[in-house]
Amino acid sequence: MSDVVVIDYGAGNTHSVRAALSRINRSSVVSSDRAAILDAEHVVLPGVGSARSAMAHLRETGAASALHERFERDGPILGICLGMQLAFEASDEDGGVTGLGLLAGTVRRLVNGRVPRLGWALVEPWGEAYYFAHSYAAKSEDAVATSDGVDVVVRRGPFFGVQFHPEKSGPAGLEVLEQCLSLA
Numbered sequence: 493m494s495d496v497v498v499i500d501y502g503a504g505n506t507h508s509v510r511a512a513l514s515r516i517n518r519s520s521v522v523s524s525d526r527a528a529i530l531d532a533e534h535v536v537l538p539g540v541g542s543a544r545s546a547m548a549h550l551r552e553t554g555a556a557s558a559l560h561e562r563f564e565r566d567g568p569i570l571g572i573c574l575g576m577q578l579a580f581e582a583s584d585e586d587g588g589v590t591g592l593g594l595l596a597g598t599v600r601r602l603v604n605g606r607v608p609r610l611g612w613a614l615v616e617p618w619g620e621a622y623y624f625a626h627s628y629a630a631k632s633e634d635a636v637a638t639s640d641g642v643d644v645v646v647r648r649g650p651f652f653g654v655q656f657h658p659e660k661s662g663p664a665g666l667e668v669l670e671q672c673l674s675l676a
Contacts, residue, residue, distance in 0.1 A: 495518050495519040495520065495532070495533050495534065496513055496518050496519065496520040496521075496532060496533065496534045496535070496536060496673065497520070497521055497522075497523050497528050497529055497532035497534075497535050497536070498510055498513075498520050498521070498522045498523075498535075498536045498538055499522075499523070499524060499529065499535060499536065499537045499538065499550070499555055499559075499575070500522045500523055500524040500549075500553075500555075501524065501537075501541070501545075501546040501549040501550050501553075501555070502541075502545060502546070502549040503540060503541030503542070503545065503546060503549075504538040504539065504540050504541050504546070504574070504575075505538050505539055505540040505572070505573075505657070505659065506522045506538055508657075508659045508660065509536055509538045509572065509659045510522065511659070512658065512659035512665070512666060512669055513536075513669065515666060516666055516669055516670050516673075518534075518669075518673060520536075524549070524550070524553035524554075524555040525553075525555075526554045526555070526557070526558040529555060529558035529559060529562055530558055530561060530562055530565075530567070532567075533568075534568045534569075534570065534672075534673050535559070535562060535567065535568065535569045535570070536569075536570045536571075536572065536575070537559070537569060537570070537571045537572065537575030537576075537578060537579070538572050538573075538574075538575050539571075539572040539573025539574040539575050539576070539657060540573065540574060540625075541574055542585070542586055543574065543577065543578065543583045543585040543586055543589040543591070543599070543628075544585070544586035544587075544589045546574060546578060547578060547589055547590065547591065547592075550578070550592070556592060559592055559594070560592065560593075560594070562650075563594050563649065563650060563651060566649060566650045567650055568650050568652070568672075568673075569594075569650055569651045569652070570652050570653070570654075570669075570672045570673070571651065571652070571653035571654070572653075572654055572657060572658065572659070573625065573626055573654070573655060573656070573657055574626075575653070576630075576646065576653030576654060576655055577591070577599045577628060577629075577630065577655075578591050578592055579591065579592050579594040579595045579646075579651055579653055580592075580593075580594075580595045580596070580597050580598060580599050580630050580632075581593045581595070581596060581597060581598060582598045582599070583598065583599035583628060584598065584599060584600050584601055584628065585599065585601070585628050594648070594651050595630075595632060595634055595646060595648055595651065595653075596632070596633065596634075597630050597631065597632050597633070598630065599628045599629065599630045600628065600629065600630070600631075601627060601628055602626070602627055602628065602629055602642070604641070605640060607627050608625065608626060608627040609624050609625070609626055609627070609640075609642075610624065610625050611623070611624065612624070612661075613639045613640055613656075614639060614640075615637050615638070615639045615644055615645065615656065616637060616638055616639065617637065618637055618645075620664040621661075621664070622639075622654075622656035622657070622658065622661040622664060622665060622668075623656055623657050623660040623661045623665070624639070624644075624655065624656045624657070625657060626655060629642045629643065629644070629655060630643060630646075631643055632646045634646040634647055634648040639655075639656070642655065643655075644656060652672050654668065654672075658672075
């Protein structure tokens, strides 16, 4: 059993996520294998890429159904940026995409402020700045933190999602990774 499985969906920031995991002394593998996803202590669904191609890859490999089963079994899942967005029912990205449906709601294109939203921004109520790179976001009943009026941290059951990139957010981001991977 691997400590952390970083889901492979044919794109994403798997290399930088694995490097960050290594910095906090967590072993990891990149996989979309059903058994690996179900048996891992923790699973990370990384960010970066296209919602349509990511969901297609997750469905084709069986990773989508494994993520559903893991969620139902209360197995911890961390979604980062696009990985968090994929957990919702749908996204307006790429002309409309059906998501995993672990969280209620639809991901919509940002309309206020700078789009894409790139750079460091404060997350409240945490009082720390993290690195963001996104053009889409969800309004969620499961939100536990915001940034500039955007829901950026969600938690529902075993799923914890962050819109920012903890792997690119220095010591504060590494602390978030450690905290997320300590949840069980």
